[in-house]
Amino acid sequence: MAELQLQSVKKRFGSTQTIHGVDLQIQPGEFVVFVGPSGCGKSTLLRMIAGLETVTEGSIHIARRDVTALAPSQRRVSMVFQSYALYPHMTAEQNLSFGMRMRKVAKETVAEKVERASEILQLEPYLKRKPGELSGGQCQRVAIGRALVQDPDVFLFDEPLSNLDAELRVKMRAEIADLHQRLGATMIYVTHDQTEAMTLANRIVVLRDGRVEQVGEPMALYTNPANQFVAGFIGSPKMNFLPVVSTGVDGEKIEVAVEGEGGKAELSISCNAQPAGGDELTLGIRPEHTTIDDSSELRARVRSVEQLGSISFLYCTLGGKSLCVQSQGQLLPRPGYEVGLRFAADKLYLFDANEQTISTLKPMAEH
Incomplete structure (x- = not known):
């Protein structure tokens, strides 16, 4: 050694x-x-x-x-x-x-x-x-x-x-x-x-x-x-990135609007820094932290489905952008269907115009 x-x-x-x-x-x-x-x-x-x-x-x-x-x-x-x-x-x-x-x-x-x-x-x-x-x-x-x-x-x-x-x-x-x-x-x-x-x-x-x-x-x-580069390179499938606009600041949280199919959804993300480069930001969410929920106001359209046995991947369009969703369900929507999506609130990442992470760092998983 x-x-x-x-x-x-x-x-x-x-x-x-x-x-x-x-x-x-x-x-x-x-x-x-x-x-x-x-x-x-x-x-x-x-x-x-x-x-x-x-x-x-x-x-x-x-x-x-x-x-x-x-x-x-x-x-x-x-x-x-x-x-x-x-x-x-x-x-x-x-x-x-x-x-x-x-x-x-x-x-x-x-x-x-x-x-x-x-x-x-x-x-x-x-x-x-x-x-x-x-x-x-x-x-x-x-x-x-x-x-x-x-x-x-x-x-x-x-x-x-x-x-x-x-x-x-x-x-x-x-x-x-x-x-x-x-x-x-x-x-x-x-x-x-x-x-x-x-x-x-x-x-x-x-x-x-x-x-x-x-x-x-x-x-x-x-x-x-x-x-954003590290976030997109580490993890499989890779993290989803969506352009969002800051709509305000509430204490240590930044409010952002996500464009869906037929409307916008408001999200609140804890941040440890003010964004550089203005209000145009990038939201990051991993496929495994996104679930199908028809009661959600955030709507997406399914383009294709990959069924791999224990898990499946849905490739969707959300506000004109591609989004991958990981699902463990057996009954899945078909291509062309519209679905509601829900993001895990504590798993959202926010990147500024310089691609730096400004969302509050998550606790590292225990060994």
Whole structure:
């Protein structure tokens, strides 16, 4: 286990800056996930930690050593890539041991480490098989095992599950979480999939355009997003956003009007700040915090319905804007029907013109 610290890290490719002064402290044994849309800089940041990209400005410390200018082999890190990057002509056992054999590690030590990694990752039945004879999940376990035998201070994962099918991704997520639990190692994991981030991370780092938008525990980010970008990225399905207009202030509450199908509804939202940029605001409400209630004056029209068994999603039009509603009911309105909607009053978010959260932060869910 080792701590990792990034201090004012910047990266430029020619005149284009892709990482804008990232500061981050990762504690020994933490599982930290970098998440964000394509092009946000998460893989570039990981590659700088690995030493595969140079740091333009700032510094990187691993186990209190300044590794900014060190070669990858001197950093005591191991990286698992999106592609398995296995040697196709070698068996799984030979792939696991290749790096150690190239470093002239004693045969007894090589055998011991391969045996330990195989046991942890349940690879014993596949050691004599070549990659072409293994499934995608088995290949990925070999790739993880190859990192494991190096005894690194920090494990780095660059979207390791992207090439797997949906069912196998779920299984491999559980295996990686179990591996972290058993090893207690420091792990940094890059993904664009917020479900992977929510299920694996001790803490999530949300990135946008090379900048850190928010850092926190998964449920803290889900409950208390700092801005509209984080609110829309964390949670599945994503949060609904509706344009609203402030109609007044009552103490610490802001009154807003929501345009529905055939009329307006008034809502009162507790806020901890006055909005910047005028009275035009954005209301945020998650699909799971919206219910169908025909007695409500807030009316929407159903466009389509997805029934997934235990839950269903209704895609509606509300005042000309799209809105997703999560329902556990079995009897659902058909497309084209008009329904009444009710929002959970204590689950409403309000964002100002700068996309900053101004509604009172909700208590974080207990562990």
